Amino acid sequence: MRWVSEARERLRGLLFRGREEAETAEELRFHLEMETERLVREEGLERPEARRRAGVAFGGVERYREEVREARGLAWVPGLSLDFRLGLRMLAKHRGLTLIGGFSVAVAVAVGAFAFEVISEVLHPALPFEGGDRVVSLQYATDNPGNPERRIVHDFVEWRDGLRSVERLGAFRTAEHNLIGGEGPPEPVGVAEITASGFELARTPPLLGRYLVPDDERPGAPPVAVIGHEPWRTRFAGDPAVVGRTVRLGADLYRIVGVMPEGFEFPFAHHFWIPLRVDPSRHPRLAGPQLYVFGRLAPGVTMREAQAEAEIVGRRAAAAHPETHERLRLQVLAYTHEHLDLDHPVIRVMLRFVQLLVAGLLVVVAVNLAILLYARTVARLGEIAVRSALGASRRRILAQLFAEALALSALGALAGLALVKAVLGWVRVQFTVVGDVPFWIEFSLSPATVLYALGLAVLAAAIMGVLPGLKATGGRLYASLRQGGGAGAGLGRVWTALVVAQVAIAVAILPVAVFAVWQVVRMESAGPGFPAEEFVVGGAELSEPAAEAGGDAADADAFASRYRARLAELVSRLEAEPGVTTVTTSSGIPGLDGPVRQVAFEEGAGAPESGTPTAGSMRVAPGLFAAYGAEMLAGRPLGAGDLGGPGGPVVVNRTFVEQLLGNRPALGRRFRYSRPGGAEADGPGEWYEIVGVVEDFPASPIALPSLVSGAAHVYHPLVPGEVHPVVLAVRFRGGVPAGAVRRIREIGAEVDPVMQLRVRPLTELYGSLRAGSRFAAWSLAAVTLSVLLLSAAGIYALTSFTVAQRTREIGIRTALGAHPRRVLRGIFGRVTRQLALGLAVGSL
């Protein structure tokens, strides 16, 4: 094909320009020498004369060299690099434009690239092992979307034997156990109970030892475990002889048989694997453990075929067991979609829409800059006209303008990419702390994103450079040559509309951004009102040993009493620790959790102003208020006598009295909840009596969600053992000492190895909660700022441009005696009208 070789030649000409030039020179020199010698030989001329004649016969050497260059096809490219450099010099000269423009482009590119990276990670993930794109999940969809039926032990076994389109079928479930072993305190970890086929599916060889094999799943087989790279490094110091050591997970002892390599966290974000023992005979249908089922498409099978088979199997099951399976539909999904709930087409559309919106931001920025650059371009009309006269085609001139604009946008894009990189790094740190990120999501700058960002830069340069250029090199060129440049090139209706739209957008976003930033600032500066740095809080959970949930009432009672005993022992031992002032428990972290419920007051007890009164409810142990240093404003705090006593005594906080009672006297008032819900064991009709009012604690909202919901709270007495898991709060004197968390966990493990203490310093918790809202607010602020800056700059450019254009007119008018104000009004009238229109539209 002709164009292939043509393209190759052009590319070679571009890349090896220096060499090609040298070769051409040498070739032409050779020609002249040969011709000279021929003339000397055949016509007997003297050498200098022959040389001259050869030159004449040849023609202009330079001219033909240029023609050779042009024939190579990319003659304008070297010129382009010159234009690019010229563009860079101009950036240095017009620093104001460079700063504003560069900043705006950087922000727009950063936002675009960030959104692109996140969205492609979410929508098109690739499992990082061989055959990863064919891994699927199976689930039973119910009428309740997002809540598939997972108690599928029987079905799993049937599928494993029966399904042909999916191979290596396996299942897993995650259990939280206390890890005791190696170095370091006991800590709660997520353990994957998984069938051995999972490892075969992932095809990743272990770093040490072996991974699970089907033999380990036999009932009665010795308990073995495989550990991941990270715990191997941190808890076992990378011991090469770790295979064979024992480790305790909860109440059971396991022998380590292998270590997986770094980065292997299949099926989700796991670092520990133990065999899943699946025994359908122990449970009736649709009872038993909740399982996630995965597998790989058999070779040559498409997703559609697998889904078809799944439907058939599902219907067969429904026919065989109508009472349980009637409403269930068997589905085959891409593996990642199950875990991130992405099969909803609405979500995908929304994500794409967000992407479009973000790209739109860039267009707005670029158009703006186009306006700014247009003024500059028009000033150079004379130069452009001369270039055109010297033989530059219109395309060439546009290419030149494009290159200059590219200088600015490339700079901005690079800054934007650096920004994105920093942000992604920060996001990664945030999420690693939380530890809940699927193993296939990477928060790093992928090459695709970099290309996308560069593409955005090119697009921006095209809009910024070419659009004004098109207008400038239109028919006006000769007109401007005659008139000496500058006159007559006005801004049409399109540009006006753009300016108006932009002002509108800026005005519309501004209040939202200001509000968000203000809230964040307020949130950060206001403290919780009590010394949060002295607290370690977290959940105390007793995990049930390798058994399934769903026992009978007797089991539940036995568990509750066991939990009560353990908790009491834990609290007393913690209180005995040096440095600990108080230990208390509650059903949630004050200021954060707690179901929000509707409050209905007793008849005639005084109705609040408006709206449905709601309050957050929480169960707290007696003495909690004292532990947090929360002051009682009226009445009495909850005491030990209130536990299980009559009358349902509660304490409310100050905001409750302000918002729901309108500051009327609260003591003695009775109310009840309109609807049952949450962890409350009482029925809907239970009446509660307010016996005390406590100060708000924390004194101000901690994180953005609680800003939105109300801050009124009701505190119920907490019966020990009633709530599981309960939130433990340990207060230290003078601040949390180093190693406090470790010590607490050790004590917990001593009380009961199955007791998991997920505790952390309260300040750390607050920090992580706020991080999200902080990030959102600052991003919004940056975007708004850039839009504002651009609008201001755009308006300034418009105005100065108009004035410069009409300087002569202004001079004449003033000379003719017009009042300065009238002249100004005439000029600024149009601009002001545009501004006003923009403001009006934006305020809506």
Next chain:
Amino acid sequence: MAHDQSDLLQGTLELLVLKTLSLEPMHGWGISQRIQQMSRDVFQVNQGSLYPALQRMKSRGWIGSEWRTTENNRRAKYYMLTPAGECELARERSQWERSSAAVNWVLDWAGGAP
């Protein structure tokens, strides 16, 4: 002295170059000499214009190039015909024959029914 006449149309130049190279690979100067020789001095190629033409033909894949040493131990860039060039030669040749035949018919027209 050879006359410098007959403006060579660009297309014709390429045809002549292709023909020259079909005989044997040649460097630029050699091509210009050979054309002059083969056309019995009717065509003296404007020597400089040969090189852009060579570059164009190379871009289109009709000829390839290679640096070799001449008999006098000098380095020169030799051009040779590619298979695509051979096709092009045949094509252009038939096109030339068709058009020149047509021109001849018109010139020989002595009247009579078409």
